[in-house]
Amino acid sequence: xHLPRGTSGLGLILAVASxxxxxxxxxxxxxxxxxxSPGNCTCRLAGSNRRVDCSTLTSKCLLMMAEMTxxxxxxxxxxPHGQVNNNGIYNPDCEDSGAFQAQQCNRTDTCWCVNTAGxxxxxxxxxxxxxxxxxxxxxxxxxxxxxxxxxxxxxxxVANALRDxxxxxxxxxxxxxxxVKYNSPHIQIQLTQQxxxxxxCDVDIADVAxxxxxxxxxxxxxxxxxxxxxxxxxxxLHIQKIRIYYVDEKxxxxxxxxxxxxxxxxxxxxxxxxxxxxxxxxxxxxLRTRKYEKVEINEMxxxxxxxxx
Numbered sequence: 264x265h266l267p268r269g270t271s272g273l274g275l276i277l278a279v280a281s282x283x284x285x286x287x288x289x290x291x292x293x294x295x296x297x298x299x300s301p302g303n304c305t306c307r308l309a310g311s312n313r314r315v316d317c318s319t320l321t322s323k324c325l326l327m328m329a330e331m332t333x334x335x336x337x338x339x340x341x342x343p344h345g346q347v348n349n350n351g352i353y354n355p356d357c358e359d360s361g362a363f364q365a366q367q368c369n370r371t372d373t374c375w376c377v378n379t380a381g382x383x384x385x386x387x388x389x390x391x392x393x394x395x396x397x398x399x400x401x402x403x404x405x406x407x408x409x410x411x412x413x414x415x416x417x418x419x420x421v422a423n424a425l426r427d428x429x430x431x432x433x434x435x436x437x438x439x440x441x442x443v444k445y446n447s448p449h450i451q452i453q454l455t456q457q458x459x460x461x462x463x464c465d466v467d468i469a470d471v472a473x474x475x476x477x478x479x480x481x482x483x484x485x486x487x488x489x490x491x492x493x494x495x496x497x498x499x500l501h502i503q504k505i506r507i508y509y510v511d512e513k514x515x516x517x518x519x520x521x522x523x524x525x526x527x528x529x530x531x532x533x534x535x536x537x538x539x540x541x542x543x544x545x546x547x548x549x550l551r552t553r554k555y556e557k558v559e560i561n562e563m564x565x566x567x568x569x570x571x572x
Contacts, residue, residue, distance in 0.1 A: 288317040292486040293329040313361075319434060320466050322361030323381055323473040326484060328354065355381055365394035376516070380469035380509045385516045402510035403472050405452040407479065410501040418445040424495045425452060433471045450502075457512075472507050479505045 286304040288294040294315050296306040306315045308325055310332030315321055331354040355377075356364040363381045368374040368390060376385040376394035384398060422443035429435045429452075438460070442453040454468040461467070477484050478491040479502050493500040 287486050288315060289486050290317050290319065291315055291321045291326075291484055293321075293326065293484065320470045320474055321484070322357070322467070323470050324355050324357040324363045325361045326473065327352075327381065328357060331355075363397060365397040366392060378509060378511045379467065380472070382509050384511060386518045399458050399512045400469055400509045401455065401457050401512045403454040403468050404508040404510070405450075405454070405472065405475070405505065406508075407450050407452075407502050407505040408448045409450065410503050411448065412498065412500070414495075414498040416445070416447065416495050416498070416500065420495050421445040421450065421500065424493055424500065425450070428493055429471065429475070433474055434466050435468070435471045436465055439465075439468055469509070476505055476507060479503075 286296045286298040286306075288296055288304075288306040291306070291308070293309050294306040294317075295309050296304050299305050304317075306317050307313060308315050308321070308329050310329050311325070313325060315325070331352070353367060353369055355367055358364055363377050363379060365376055366374055367377050367381075367383075372390055373387050374390055374392045375383045375387045376392070376398075378384050378398045378400045380400040380403075382400070385392075385394070422445060425443050426437060426440055429440055430437055435454075439454055439456045440452070441455040442451070444451040454472065456465075456468040474484055481490055483489065483491065491502070493502065
C-alpha cells in the first residue's frame with residue numbers, strides 16, 4: 264500500500280475519520296453506522312442490531328428497546344424518559360416491522376396488553392393473558408405550556424409555527440394535525456390518524472409524539488441533538504412542560520371489579536371526611552359548653568388533668 268504523493272500518514276487518518284463521521288443516521292443517534300461503500304451507509308440500532316431506515320422516524324418500540332439496552336460501544340444516553348402512561352418504563356418486545364407486540368411482559372412474568380403507542384390498556388396478568396390484536400391509537404392529545412415571553416404571540420402564528428415544525432422535522436402530513444389551540448401560555452395539539460388514512464410512507468402519530476416529547480425534554484433522538492427551538496415570527500417559543508394522552512380505536516379493557524373498588528374507596532374517603540367533619544363540630548360544641556381543663560404531660564408520658572380555677 265502506497266500513500267499518494269503529497270499525503271502524510273496523519274492526513275490519511277484524518278480523511279478516513281472524517282468519512283466515518285459522515286456516516287451517521289440523521290433521524291436516530293441511537294445507531295451504529297458503517298460505510299459499506301462510498302456514499303452508502305448501513306445503520307443498525309444499538310443493542311438489538313436491527314437495521315434502521317434513516318430516511319424516516321424510527322418506531323417508538325425500537326427506540327424504547329435501544330434506551331433500555333446498556334451499550335459497550337458507546338456511553339448510555341442517560342435516564343430514558345418513558346411515555347406518560349399507567350405502566351411506566353419497560354423493555355418492549357417488538358415485531359419485525361418495529362411495531363409493539365400486543366402482549367408485553369416484564370422480568371417477573373407479569374404481562375399486559377398495549378396499543379400501538381405501547382401504552383398499557385388492560386389489567387396485568389401472567390403469560391397466559393390473551394391480547395389478540397394490537398389495538399390502534401388513532402387520536403393523540405398533547406398539552407404543553409411555554410415560558411413567559413416579552414413578546415405576545417397570536418394563536419394563528421403559534422398554530423402555523425407548530426404545524427410547520429411537525430411537517431418539516433417529523434415528516435407528519437398536515438392532514439393528521441387536526442387542531443392546534445393556543446391560550447397563552449397553554450398549547451394543545453390534536454393528532455388524528457385512522458389506519459385507513461395511513462399509507463405505508465406515512466409516519467405514525469405515536470412515533471411523532473414520542474420524538475416530539477424527547478425533543479421537549481432535551482433528550483432528542485435526532486443525531487443533530489441540540490435544544491428544540493420553535494420560532495414564531497422570529498421570536499423563540501420555549502416549551503417547558505408537556506403531557507401526552509392516547510386514545511384508542513377500541514375501549515380500554517380494565518376489570519370492572521377494580522373500578523368498583525376504586526369507587527368504593529372514594530365513597531369511603533368521602534364518608535370518613537364527612538364523619539370527621541361532624542366529629543369536629545361536636546367537639547367544638549362540647550368545648551364551648553364545658554370548663555376548660557389544664558393538661559400536663561410529664562417525662563414518662565403520663566397525663567394528669569386538673570380543673571381550671
